[in-house]
Amino acid sequence: MRRGSTVVVLDRLTTSLTPIEINSGDKQPALRAGEGATNAIADEFGRVLAIDTRGEEIMAFATDPLIMKQRYPVPGSPYALAFAPRRDLAWVTLTARNQLVGYDTAGGQPREAHRLPTVRQPNSVAVNPHTGTIYIASATGDGLQVVRN
Template sequence: MRRLVAACLTATVLTGCGGVGADDPLQVTDTLTAAEPARAPDQPARPAGTVVPAPPTALSAFLPGASTLATAHERTVSLYDARDLRRAPRTVRLPAAPATLRATPDGKLLAAQPDADLVARIDPATGTAEQLRYPGRPLDAALVPGGLAVALEATGSVALPGGKQATGFKRPAELVELGGRLHVLDVLATSLTPVDPATGEKEPALRAGTGATHVAADRYDRVLAVDTRGQELLAFATDPLIMKQRYPVPGAPFALAYDPGRDLAWITLTASNELVGYDVAGGEPREVHRVPTVRQPNSAAVDPATGAVFVASATGAGMQVVTP
């Protein structure tokens, strides 16, 4: 496999890694579209590991403290005991379908619901949800110093604790907090922007490929990003923000789950119904696992204690558990 490793020394040195703004010369159309997973073919190979029945699943997240796997099907969030997925899950019915599920360091689960202008804070211990109102179609939420940061689609902004806001985004879809700084993935501008959550001040953005869809933080204080349209895995150092790695990942990569104990970035390939594990501890990603999955693997989560990876089918082909 060919190597593509790039370092961008500043936000303006290289055109492909340059700053992103309203007058960005790389935006060649006024009608921007976010990248989507590929329409998966039928799965001729038997999925690896164990597959248990599950409804079509668009989102998943793992809560390590509770050993709980959370999944979303339409307006229902299911809370599975990750040690026994065959047990019936507890369910939480939401006012609207969530756009994201995000585990928080304090053991809760955040579910942003754009059609209801709500963010649910779900307690896995009780199976109850506190609903927080955020007008503006919330797409994601993350804990930052002082409270919650919430990405708002309608206003192209991120609401911050204390009434502050970071503005000027096209579609802020995913948030990652690292070292007290918030990093915002804009899936229309396909860019990554650091934000000071105390003031709302934005730092220079970097291009995140040609169609980034998902991001995750690793234990080296980097932001990992899946470029679905460009078919790459990207790694950004964050102090300052610099693109450190680009690595080819053919097959319409989409879902991303990071295992900090094993330094593995797990990526699903929606064009080929596969799960690939990359060791990201070195100077460039190194493929160490590749297995067939259930059809249309649009979401994935990992248990950092056991290394088990949970891959959910968006077509209802089941929930797959793979233990490397």
């Protein structure tokens, strides 16, 4: 997530988000992101959404200043994350259940809007922002799943 000349980076080793000044490379104070954050994305509301796989939750962070605004439970080993701006949906893969869940993030708290079966071990997800088509990739070689939305 970029805000002005600063980018917010997820550090998986320390499970934290760190703002970094692009021009100088200077790090600003980091903020813990759960027990084991694995992936993060920016949404259209200027937030960073992060998946805490170990803690089984999705978190939303404001970026100016960097502060956690929301935590919501997501059982089933959430891992990959993508955002669909046309529908304000955060798509989360659940590797323990081989599912994809769409959460409406436009309100104050995420609300489950969709739940779909996926390929085995869905470790990657991407959304075409123009068409809403969702692409889910298997980490075990079971292929690529396409969901037209």
